[in-house]
Amino acid sequence: MTNHRIAGKGRVDHGRPVHFTFNGTRYEGFQGDTLASALLANGVHLVGRSFKYHRPRGILAAGSEEPNALVGVTHGPGRFEPNTRATVLEISQGLSTNSQNHWPSLKRDIGAVNDAAYMLFSAGFYYKTFMWPKSFWNKVYEPFIRGAAGLGVSPTQPDPDTYASRHVHCDVLVVGAGPAGIAAALSAGRSGAKVILLDEQAEFGGSLLSETDASIDGRSGWDWLTMAMTELAALDNVTLLPRTTAIGYYHQNFVGLCQRLTDHLADVPQGTPRERMWKVRAAQVVLAQGAIERPLVFHGNDRPGVMLAGAARTYLNRYGVKVGQSALVVTTHDSAWLAAFDLAKAEGKVVAIVDLRPNISSHLRAKADSLGIEVLAGWTVTGTSGRLRIKSARVRPADPTAGGARTIACDVLMMSGGWTPSVHLFSHTKGKLNWHEEEQAFLPGEHAEASRTVGAGNGSFGLAKALAEGAEAGADAASDAGYNGRSAQYMVTDETELTGIRVRELPTDQNPGKAKAFVDFQNDVTAKDIRLAVREGFKSIEHVKRYTTNGMATDQGKTSNINGLAIAADAVGAPVPAVGLTTFRPPYTPTTFGAFAGYNRGRLFEVTRKTPIDGWAEAKGAAFEPVSLWRRAWYFPQAGEDMHAAVARECAAVRASVGIFDASTLGKIEIVGPDAAEFMNRMYTNPWTKLAPGRCRYGLLLGEDGFIRDDGVIGRMAPDRFHVTTTTGGAARVLNMMEDYLQTEWPDLKVWLTSTTEQWAVIALQGPNARRLLEPLVEGIDLSDDAFPHMAVAEGHICGVPTRLFRVSFTGERGYEVNVPARYGRAIWEKLFADGQAYGITPYGTETMHVLRAEKGYIIVGQDTDGTLTPDDAALGWAIGKAKPDFVGKRSLTRPDMLKKDRKQLVGLLTDDPMMVLEEGAQIVFDPNQPIPMKMVGHVTSAYWSASLNRSIAFGVVEGGHSRMGETIYIPMPDRTLSAKITGMVFVDPENSRLNA
Amino acid sequence: MLLIHCPYCNAERPEVEFAYAGEAHIARPTDPSQLDDDQWRDHLYIRSNPRGLHYERWRHIHGCGRFFNAARDTLSDKFVTTYKASLPRPQIVQSEDTP
Numbered sequence A: 001m002t003n004h005r006i007a008g009k010g011r012v013d014h015g016r017p018v019h020f021t022f023n024g025t026r027y028e029g030f031q032g033d034t035l036a037s038a039l040l041a042n043g044v045h046l047v048g049r050s051f052k053y054h055r056p057r058g059i060l061a062a063g064s065e066e067p068n069a070l071v072g073v074t075h076g077p078g079r080f081e082p083n084t085r086a087t088v089l090e091i092s093q094g095l096s097t098n099s100q101n102h103w104p105s106l107k108r109d110i111g112a113v114n115d116a117a118y119m120l121f122s123a124g125f126y127y128k129t130f131m132w133p134k135s136f137w138n139k140v141y142e143p144f145i146r147g148a149a150g151l152g153v154s155p156t157q158p159d160p161d162t163y164a165s166r167h168v169h170c171d172v173l174v175v176g177a178g179p180a181g182i183a184a185a186l187s188a189g190r191s192g193a194k195v196i197l198l199d200e201q202a203e204f205g206g207s208l209l210s211e212t213d214a215s216i217d218g219r220s221g222w223d224w225l226t227m228a229m230t231e232l233a234a235l236d237n238v239t240l241l242p243r244t245t246a247i248g249y250y251h252q253n254f255v256g257l258c259q260r261l262t263d264h265l266a267d268v269p270q271g272t273p274r275e276r277m278w279k280v281r282a283a284q285v286v287l288a289q290g291a292i293e294r295p296l297v298f299h300g301n302d303r304p305g306v307m308l309a310g311a312a313r314t315y316l317n318r319y320g321v322k323v324g325q326s327a328l329v330v331t332t333h334d335s336a337w338l339a340a341f342d343l344a345k346a347e348g349k350v351v352a353i354v355d356l357r358p359n360i361s362s363h364l365r366a367k368a369d370s371l372g373i374e375v376l377a378g379w380t381v382t383g384t385s386g387r388l389r390i391k392s393a394r395v396r397p398a399d400p401t402a403g404g405a406r407t408i409a410c411d412v413l414m415m416s417g418g419w420t421p422s423v424h425l426f427s428h429t430k431g432k433l434n435w436h437e438e439e440q441a442f443l444p445g446e447h448a449e450a451s452r453t454v455g456a457g458n459g460s461f462g463l464a465k466a467l468a469e470g471a472e473a474g475a476d477a478a479s480d481a482g483y484n485g486r487s488a489q490y491m492v493t494d495e496t497e498l499t500g501i502r503v504r505e506l507p508t509d510q511n512p513g514k515a516k517a518f519v520d521f522q523n524d525v526t527a528k529d530i531r532l533a534v535r536e537g538f539k540s541i542e543h544v545k546r547y548t549t550n551g552m553a554t555d556q557g558k559t560s561n562i563n564g565l566a567i568a569a570d571a572v573g574a575p576v577p578a579v580g581l582t583t584f585r586p587p588y589t590p591t592t593f594g595a596f597a598g599y600n601r602g603r604l605f606e607v608t609r610k611t612p613i614d615g616w617a618e619a620k621g622a623a624f625e626p627v628s629l630w631r632r633a634w635y636f637p638q639a640g641e642d643m644h645a646a647v648a649r650e651c652a653a654v655r656a657s658v659g660i661f662d663a664s665t666l667g668k669i670e671i672v673g674p675d676a677a678e679f680m681n682r683m684y685t686n687p688w689t690k691l692a693p694g695r696c697r698y699g700l701l702l703g704e705d706g707f708i709r710d711d712g713v714i715g716r717m718a719p720d721r722f723h724v725t726t727t728t729g730g731a732a733r734v735l736n737m738m739e740d741y742l743q744t745e746w747p748d749l750k751v752w753l754t755s756t757t758e759q760w761a762v763i764a765l766q767g768p769n770a771r772r773l774l775e776p777l778v779e780g781i782d783l784s785d786d787a788f789p790h791m792a793v794a795e796g797h798i799c800g801v802p803t804r805l806f807r808v809s810f811t812g813e814r815g816y817e818v819n820v821p822a823r824y825g826r827a828i829w830e831k832l833f834a835d836g837q838a839y840g841i842t843p844y845g846t847e848t849m850h851v852l853r854a855e856k857g858y859i860i861v862g863q864d865t866d867g868t869l870t871p872d873d874a875a876l877g878w879a880i881g882k883a884k885p886d887f888v889g890k891r892s893l894t895r896p897d898m899l900k901k902d903r904k905q906l907v908g909l910l911t912d913d914p915m916m917v918l919e920e921g922a923q924i925v926f927d928p929n930q931p932i933p934m935k936m937v938g939h940v941t942s943a944y945w946s947a948s949l950n951r952s953i954a955f956g957v958v959e960g961g962h963s964r965m966g967e968t969i970y971i972p973m974p975d976r977t978l979s980a981k982i983t984g985m986v987f988v989d990p991e992n993s994r995l996n997a
Numbered sequence B: 001m002l003l004i005h006c007p008y009c010n011a012e013r014p015e016v017e018f019a020y021a022g023e024a025h026i027a028r029p030t031d032p033s034q035l036d037d038d039q040w041r042d043h044l045y046i047r048s049n050p051r052g053l054h055y056e057r058w059r060h061i062h063g064c065g066r067f068f069n070a071a072r073d074t075l076s077d078k079f080v081t082t083y084k085a086s087l088p089r090p091q092i093v094q095s096e097d098t099p
């Protein structure tokens, strides 16, 4: 073991060594160490290179606010995670870690040339550098930015871990288990309220773990903590969640918690999820998130070895690690003095305390004297030296007129600019933050939710205040949740009252234009960048932030926001609140996608709807395609066939004999009631009053804006009953729209709507032999053309099963759609397929269905329409009941825009080269020789190879297309320009003679 | 995630059970043909889009299926009240800090 660890000190288990690697070197730490504490125990400060300038960086903090020490972690095969903060990563046996953002090595990094080319990367460098010339964007700038940007390296393999999620309700949720949170949980827990207490760290205790001088009720802080946690653990109504981060605070006390379950384990029990997302609905919330120490802003404040004084104190007291052999303390706040005293008492060397404040309280001075620490009050630090680790700092009196600069050798610089209350979760709720001039901090004002903020997060610094406020809030929260909450009194002794001042950059006698005084360590933003942004006209912190990227890194500016804001306010010459505070957004700390996805991945990501016949298609080797949530048989390839060959064969079979098609996905709505016909008249464009029972009609549905929303064949089963079909993807939308009108506009109509999509299996038989196949199996329906003509519907039986039989065609051939209760779908399909062998029956999929319907000029709503086509645009004007006084969308059809002659209209397109199948979505122009950017006048909506015609066919929308029959339009493609003639949309059998063939 | 009170179920349920359905109290004219082009345009497209109290429609789509109305503050997202579709717009006195 190295001499950085103090034997027996801290809360790590000195009896349980843990071995891990960092950049290939094997190190030893103890059970209970974070990667950061273990590296520091081994004297390793240099842990990474910065994002923009590739400057060597060390460990700044001891918690989740860490901006520098981001590492790549390998937990095992496929378990690589970049950008993990070394300060929160618990080490486990065999853990493998690596530093980031450098090549070829951490100590010698080529990218550090960025540091020399500082001007190129100053504030707004993206905006200034990559503006011109435009042609450079694709080839030069974008690859450069992509190469330079991004922290670490993305994992390359699918995540092998599982992630869990859980919903839970509680009475009092306490976020943060420092003294304030624990006191709150005790008060609330003792009342019997259901309490959840969580903390992002592995161990509960917060500042009690690091700050060890004060006593509670006559016990040491650690003894009190043990007692308190023992009591809480014994309460059945209290749930304790360590390693759990409250990532977001949403409406009505809905809080997202991400619990890390396995990352700290060397051996993960089989089947254990890596993380669990808790979705908590709490009656009351107590926020006890504490405070984050502010760095000081001075030239060279980012050198490895420069760290927050509070972090150094944590490493000492909690982990038993001396962060250096000779420490220089630089501060504007009393708390750093306590860190210095603890280090000196542990026989660490503190070379000096540099405090910007000329007047230091006498008891601190006396203590420093007694420990033999030199005090430089009213002094500042103006720079540091050392390439990969701080070697010295230059200090001088803050008074610019005074002389006497000194260089002080040190291997660690402990700094403190005071403390920033963590108001992130409070801010998520849109709670109002108030600027407190005295504290120099934004503190929670009025709460927008049923919540309370306590302790340092509320600006109530110190152990006594934290305990008192926490105990009170826990009791009040329990009472508000309906319990009899009672507060408790805690007697705190030996606590030092702490004060401090907040400054912007530390005063310096050096040229500030050359200073690299970092504000945002992770995004490499300096004080100079922020002042430059203000000089260039950015006055609001939201703009300064985006221009400089201050606070926009993965740490969300936990250590940089307030310093950046103070500097910006100074540069603007306005008070801090006038410049504003940027909005904090969830998640509080970076959160894995896995935790958000939870169980909803792979097969469970989205429902796959399957028809009763799906299994048959799968067994037959069908290729499938997704259509909304359904998976549909796309085509049925035979041995050696590609899609093109299969579709050509299927098409030919339908037109020559008979094809069988699973149309079960069609949306179906049963519309029933005395006013059913009136309701249909109002909803659809077509007239329904005179449609006789037993007959069908093509129905067209518009939105109130006059644009086509849906279509489908509708059968009238009885005077008061319609069997409506919709597009496959439109069923739920159409039913919602119908319910909307029925419930809110026409509640007087006696009509009931029922979704029957999944009640019916639908088998389409299409082709000249369809009737011959069907007739022997059907009972109770006369299938003769006189009795059962095209667009007839009847109820009867097929193979003894009740059926609604439709005589409809979406192919242009004689066609029937056999509706049977879904549970009989597979059996009837198999029977039809077996008997159909006599006719060479051919199963076909959606692709053949699309080709056949296109050959006949039938549109598909949603493919050939896009929400901007009127019935006239789609050549469906014939489907409008002209005599009807009103229907949904009717009034819009006469709006001036709807009557324009140059509207995009749906037409047929025949390519001049018959072998060329157009690309769906391709843009259309009238003049192919016009300069780029060309005026686009439409696009191709459907395009297929037609086996019947032995040529390509297409539909497209073209401006004024209906009056341009026979004209040639052009389709510019990347490699050539294609041409096509505008035609009508019916390519096959315009006389419809085949419907009765 | 918001909790929404369905006035038909008389129960508070999570937002995922509901679907938003636009501004409330915009009745479809009894005879749209009587409206001139501008009036019809306003009926179709012009909405109040207030900063603050907004009367709007929701549907308990994964519950009872009923459309109902709500008064909601667009600044805080919070629901002030919900009420059945047939009821008139309730009079709500806004607090001082709500514009």
Ligand SMILES: [Zn+2]
Pocket (backbone or CB within 6 Å): B006, B007, B008, B009, B010, B060, B063, B064, B065, B066
């Ligand atoms: Zn309901």
